[in-house]
Amino acid sequence: MSALQLPRLPGATGSQEILIPQLAGVALAVARSVRPGETLLLIAPAAGSVTGLIEEIRYFADPDLPVRALPDWELLPYDSFSPHPDIVAARIRTLADLARRQSQGVLVAPITALMQRLPPPGALAWIGRWKPGDMLRRSAFIKQLISTGYVRVESVAAAGEYAVRGSVLDVFIGTAGAPIRIELDGDEVVSLRRFDPETQRSGAPEEAVRLLPGREYPFTEAARDAFLHQWRCTFEGESERAPIYRQVEAGIPPAGIEFYLPLFYPEMASLPDYLGENARIVALGDWRAAADAHWRHIEQRR
Structure with missing residues (x-):
């Protein structure tokens, strides 16, 4: 039986891209090569291989090595659906950590996620932190939830939702893994x-x-006004009669609005904007062919 030939991951003095044509042995090579304090971006050719890569890297790596994923939306281009709340929460959690330069370790992302334009790094910052005994104005907090993309429901079931029952606020924050029940006595936090x-x-x-934002886009009145203005400038004719335009105008987040993310921000970012200067980028398999195929799919559905 022949020994496994591991691909070699060279060290980097600055940003560096490395191409590994085969997936075999990648997890072990990555686990052995990542240095303390380093960020290594692993680009997978397909979204379906991300979970397996992460599980394998965690198996071989030091238990203290952070291994994160940045999933794509798992939607067809320009679909009339929004991403699953769990996917949104995972993306925001990862992007917020990257923006705070807490990205040391391994980040695994499919090439389709790298092709997505992202909010500027400062847009997905932590909103606040509360503990029992802190003051929390209920009305202001609810307004903050709405403006950062949380949706009010009767009973919280998914990330990005909140519910109000008298002095009790239920909020499903993506980073928590489970919804949080905030009990208030007036404006004081009694329990979490x-x-x-x-x-x-x-x-x-x-x-x-x-608390992190509930969506990748802001939904304050100013953000909605900016979206509507950019919509009118981008689309000609009877664009104001479009269902998405009318829903945003009414203060309702439409399904599929994520595909119009650039209309919310004056400038957009890409994943490399979130990485440190000394990050290494390792591309797996035929990622260029996967990128070309995805781009053709986007053009076909425009």
């Missing part, structure tokens, strides 16, 4: 507890909660 969205039963208390 995770709860089961199916049974609605509260669990053990939490020491603190941090």
